[in-house]
Amino acid sequence: MTADDTTGGTAAEGAPAAPEPGAGLWSLAGRWRGVGAAVGILALTRLVQLAMLLWLGAATQDGVGLRGRLLVWDAGWFLRVAVNGYPHGYTYSVDGSMEGNGLAFFPLYPMLIRAVAALGVEPPTAAIAVSWLASIGAAVALHLLGTSLYANLRGSSPTTGRRAGWALVAICCAAPVSVVLSMAYSESLFLALVTGMLVAAHRRVWWAAGLLGLCAALTRPTGVAAALALAVAALLELRRPDARRRWRPVAAALVALAGVPAFLGWVGWRVGDATAWFRIQSAGWGTSFDYGRSTVAFVGRTLSTGEGWVAVSVALLLLVALAAAGVALAGRPWLPLAVYGVVAMALVYGQAGFYHSKPRLLLPVLLTLLPAVIAAARARPRVAVLAITAWAAFGLWYGAYLVVVWPYTL
Template identity: 75%
Template sequence: MDEPEAGTAQTPRLWDAAGAWRGVLTAIGILALTRAGQLLMIWWLGGATQEPRTIRERLLIWDAGWFLRVAMDGYPEGYTYDANGTLQGNELAFFPVYPILIRAGAAIGIDPGTAALGVAWIASVGAAIALHLLGTSLYGKKAGWALVAICCSAPASVVLSMAYSESIFLALVAGTFVAAHRKVWWAAGLLGLATALSRPTGAAAALGLAVAALIAIREPGGRKLAPLAAAAAAGAGVPLYLGWVAWRVGDLSAWFKIQTAGWGTSFDYGVSTFNFLKTTLRTGDGWVPMSVALILLVALAAAGVALAQKPWLPLAVYGVVAMILVYGQAGFYHSKPRLLLPVLLTLLPAVVAAARARPRVAVLSIVAWALFGLWYGAYLVTVWPYTL
């Protein structure tokens, strides 16, 4: 939906529309409830496992180790091989914004693991604020709170408490689209560039921002240079990092080879996703694969409903491209719900419905969703033995 410039007589300032400090603190409170509830579930489920670990240890597993190595040891000079000469994945697969922030925390004397968690948790607060502002800008204050609650209690939202880059990416991508929707182009460009240097999916956000810029310059009397500069800055992020990896290794396709060697990640136009769905729904054994398959199908259906409701075009473009990247690539099937978390498009139908429903109905529905989603994430980092 297109709106006039923020602060005009027709449209109140976003800060006021979002409820000012009270509205923002409510969004942070919703985030805090989801995080505290999920940490309690992790503690409870972890006590029943055969491998005793503290909550901190569970929040610092899997990809967290890679980010910490980048932060403290830097990136390797080239490819990494095992004793048999087989190419392995290495730290060059991980984009730099999160490791830089961890390193900054460690530089002032904070333990690296604590710094990694601290950065992720602070970024989660930023994500809650940005999500509330985005939902408010698009659909109103109630939608802003609903977007925070639904996103931060989704089945893979446990990564918002872990030393993963999702919290930073979510804060940055939501902030980028808030700035673009309110036509604050300098902020959209800077946030878009940081988004693109946080995760490869930042390329999808850059495309969405480019669409917002094109819409802006086509408006009568609209600014030309600022929107184009913002889109150019965001669009440069992913190519800059991939180009730097290529230069460092001496191979134009270095980043892609490292990803494939380490995590089996390659774009196969959805063949592996289709085969996973077909096999799991027909003969799958185990409830986690089945639940992932259902999550993937429900997310597709939700995206279809969202597109039928004609959301703001830049957000729709970002969501569609991000989903193509998730569904179109080979890799660990159990990581796909996590990769879908920042897409946002799949959440819009529920957000709009919650904003229009009676408060009691909306709250009860979101609480039911949260109980399952938070438990699901806690289960994956305690009982489920594989990477998230």
Template identity: 55%
Template sequence: MATVIEVARRRGTQIQWALPLAVYALSRLLQLTFVWWMADNGEVRSRLLAWDGGHFVRLAEEGYPTGYSYTTEGALTGNGLAFFPGYPMLVRIVHLATGLEVGTAAITVAWIAGAFAAVLLCALGTRLYDERVGVALTALFCTQPMSMALSMAYSEALFVAMVAGMFLFAHRGDWLLAGVFGLGAALTRPTGAAAALGLAVAAAMAVHQSRRAARDPDESDPPKPIWQPIAAAALALAGVPGYLLWVGLRVGDLGAWFDIQTAGWGTTFDYGRSTFEFVRTALRTGDGWIQVSIAWMVIGVVVLAAVAVAKKVWIPLQVYGLIALVMVLGQGGYYHSKPRLLVPVLLILVPPAIALGRAKPRTAALVLSGCAAFGLWYGSYLITVWHYAI
């Protein structure tokens, strides 16, 4: 009997960290192989540090600018203040602590953060459903069309690690850790506001349950203190407004962050008008397969979100996912950045993960292999052959 218990414990430990790490490592190896194969002269490093990666590296080296930036013609343009501080500051810490060149430190932080994201996401899926769903969720996350961002000097990997950890600890009732991870998410990307609202819903559910337990004389467990979930939610909710306020005070204009985003990347929130027009145009007269493929992805994620709601996914995860999806699809900007911006919207991965978790192992393996082959190739194509920023 003791042997059986020990085997079960070891198997549980393997599911918790070894298997998601193996999935993550294999996906990164295949991804980098694709990049090496498709890039000019097999140049991988420059591709991993491209576009926004350059901004993050400069922030880690030089810190934040003190005000607006302008073109030579005097027009307002984007600068480093558009980027939240979690990832570049962590890169700076690693650079100073280890002596790694800043670009190398940026890639290292992203890779390590991605490993944590895989482990925490698998644990979250396992807790909400079961082990097979947890593994399928991790595999889908690591191989989705722009999972390439997990290998680049971008903040997506760190953000997902924070969000997955936040929801995992909230579901366990470890509210101090949930609040810390929620604040970390809020200081890493603007969609941290959606994560904080998801945590606030989880906290409200916990407070309601605690009060109901206090009124129930038959409840065997003593009611938990309600200040912990409230404090966790408040901590996470303070992150995004705190950074926006800091930028406003630094520049001398409380709307500075929004002005910088609009000037540099055209990401004004227009309630989805730009996205709708893009999809309609792409499907009617689109002349490039990237444009058309992204249009179908946008349609697909909306459908998956609706299915997730119908399947009654854990409500805090629903709240985060739906708000994050609205933030991505509701803003203007470069259409070819949409697949990357959708990487942290974990809700859309839950329905296929449940289906794969319920499928026969051979069927699940074949489907995941096909998804991985396309997703890993697609992301590699977009940062090597495709000529625009992602």
């Protein structure tokens, strides 16, 4: 099997080759030692992040403890859904205007919080525990994905795939706003599920890919991008002349594609309005799809006026992410991963809403990380470690600052 069978075209220099038959991913990833190193990288980033939260919190002297900082903003919404369930209709303020409510939040993360709380754990603690456990799953999945994609990278050593996996873990878990991986947010769960889905699809384990894709689609609305990526992977599999049991990739894709419409349809049925989820999003958070007009306006206005360093930094991060995605696409990555990244970025850049939430929404978009991952995998270990450490120093501090000092929601 050639790289053309996996990517759908002629592989470019630096593009991942198809997994060789019989090449076990567990062995390529370094078995328990390799996976343990990935979890250790995650633990190091989380410990440094928590230390920064404590340091900045001590400087502000606002009386909010570390646990309280991990339970702010969206965490409260998830906890209300987990404890009280979903409301039965719209919510209105005293002046009669519509407000946001828990129906805006997808169900899997609150369901897991409720399940852990049923074991006798306080719901806030359960929410943090689910997020932290999901972060561990995300680290393992990121390492396996990097290894699977780049184990046969042209012109590289046999250990390049393993190093790519570790680099993907470090770069993702130390990214700006990766602080949400420690908070009672759904990003860690979504990252674990979508990355696991991509690993399963790349290794052609279709039942796992379909299940993980469905779970991702029930975690965040960008799960639709993951489902489309799985559909592309299924189409590539159907093109293979030696493919067997062709119904399996098709079934996996259909299961994943059903997730987001199923939840949106359920919200519409519960409220009695087919557009209910979209109306709640718009009323509560100003979220609507305007094809990027508000994003372009924000970036242009911010870079021309320079008003507020956080706004400027967000604008620059949005531009850097676009540039990184362009470089990644020029290298012709695995097509399903490219489709997931492009669709997810289109959803983030194309929607109106809080501009300071966009870096958080970009965190699970793995496409933007690929150029740095390839460079780190091919570089000398000392150079790669120093470069990633510099990236982590900024990213971990930046996220801690936004949680402790920045007064607005992420």
